[in-house]
Amino acid sequence: MKEEQIEKLRGVVRDCVGKHLYSSAIFFADKVAAITSDPADIYMQAQALYLGCHYRRAFHLLNASQIVLRDLRFRYLAAKCLEELKEWDQCLLMLGPAKVDEQGNITDTKDYSCMYLDKDGEDREINILSAIYFLRGKAYEALENRVQAQLWYKAAIKADPLCYEALECLIVGHMLTCEEVTSLLSTLQFGPEDGWLSSFYSCLVTKHDKEYVAEAKFRELEQEHTLKNNTDLLACKAEHYHQCGEYQKCFELTSRLLEKDPFHLKCTLVHLAAAMELGHSNELYLMACNLVKDYPQNALSWFAVGCYYYCIKKYDQSRRYFSKATSLDGTFAPAWIGYGNAYAAQEEGDQAMSAYRTASRLFPGCHLPTLYIGMEYMRTHSFKLAEQFFMQAKTICPSDPLVYNELGTVAYHMEEYKEAVRWFEKTLAHIPSSVREMWEPTIVNLAHALRKLKRYNDAIVYYEEALALSTRSLSTYAGIAYTYHLLDKFTSAITYYHKALWLKPDDQFCTEMLSLALEDECRHGIGIELESHQR
Structure with missing residues (x-):
């Protein structure tokens, strides 16, 4: 057969591959390779077999060639066949010894210094x-x-x-x-x-960057590189919003993105996380149904089902589906964390810790398992152990405000109030101003710690900031009342004790302290009156 006829057949093979007609590609590639015995044509035949899912046959063809161990592309394609056959040890042997x-x-x-076939003509490989x-x-x-x-x-x-x-x-x-x-x-x-x-x-x-740093990066890609509407970039932005605690903004962005590309799985995961935080159980139910229908063998689908049951507080069912997700993909971190959280929600600490430890071992770059282990230790009042795990979480991810908040809380429990103040202040420094309301308990805890240090005026400033964010916090009213009481400002103390008791009329602390404040105000009033008579 003439060379021009052979070249025409090669073109037919390439066209069949481009049109996904793999049986035709295999048929013609086999004929070309038989005629020429050229390594490039044997490689083309093996590629057609690989694309047609004939992995064993493709591997046999490559392995039988004289060039497989001298040509990197032959070796790589043979190893890809072994990958598809799940023969991992053989795959590594085919790739050859190497150290890193x-x-x-x-x-x-030295094993990779052999030659390989010429490039196929692409501009960039x-x-x-x-x-x-x-x-x-x-x-x-x-x-x-x-x-x-x-x-x-x-x-x-x-x-x-x-x-x-x-x-x-x-x-x-x-x-x-x-x-x-x-x-x-x-x-x-x-x-x-x-x-x-x-x-x-x-x-x-960027999810770990400060707000202004992340915004600058997104703006550069959107404006200078005209990627404003790119779905991957929007998914990164949504993930950043989620990390910052701006769950509503995250949910709105992922909702728009999924309308444009309903099968963008990275965005879907962020969307599920935001819906969980916002308590949108109906959205979780719909997402779970669609994912199970479209991707029944994907861990994300069963994770979504677990999220739905977790959201409606049916923790036994949520555990079952988180577990199914981990069995489908043992490297799917959110399912391991969800599995642990479902146990923790029912205060089954040992099982929760087991799940978190597995996640911590599998995902050394994820700080959440370590953080949650610390929370479990804190729940059982093992404060020193809790602190160790919180510090480890801070090392892994030094930008998460929740880590600093937990460090502040554990320091407060250990009566290390200066440390508590430092950690709570770091927490507030790491959150965007737009989500400060969500962190109202941190502001209250900071005020409590300042009060313990007898920095009463500073404490009152933070109590008042907390009241501006939420007017229905018993702890805040009781804290500011007690601080005014300690400053001997009895009228203000009485006013805030009354406000606290309006929220919870049977609160024992506020009831007793109100009585004391009234007595102190009376004594103080009598003392002033006696002093004026003496003058």
């Missing part, structure tokens, strides 16, 4: 080594060696920043702390035309 250090740098590359490192990471993760998986994912993204999947696995899998992700991004070597990509990667971790 803790920074994700390859220390042994992802480095084949990056793809190989990523596949090694996936194999190690499937074998539950998450330490090695993390190192190879880092190696993949460092070998080529275009290998987005590696970065996604590191972030979504919570394999790195906030600081480690930021450090990794700073080491990536972007091309001169990839400025937008560098900015976009930074936006993937």
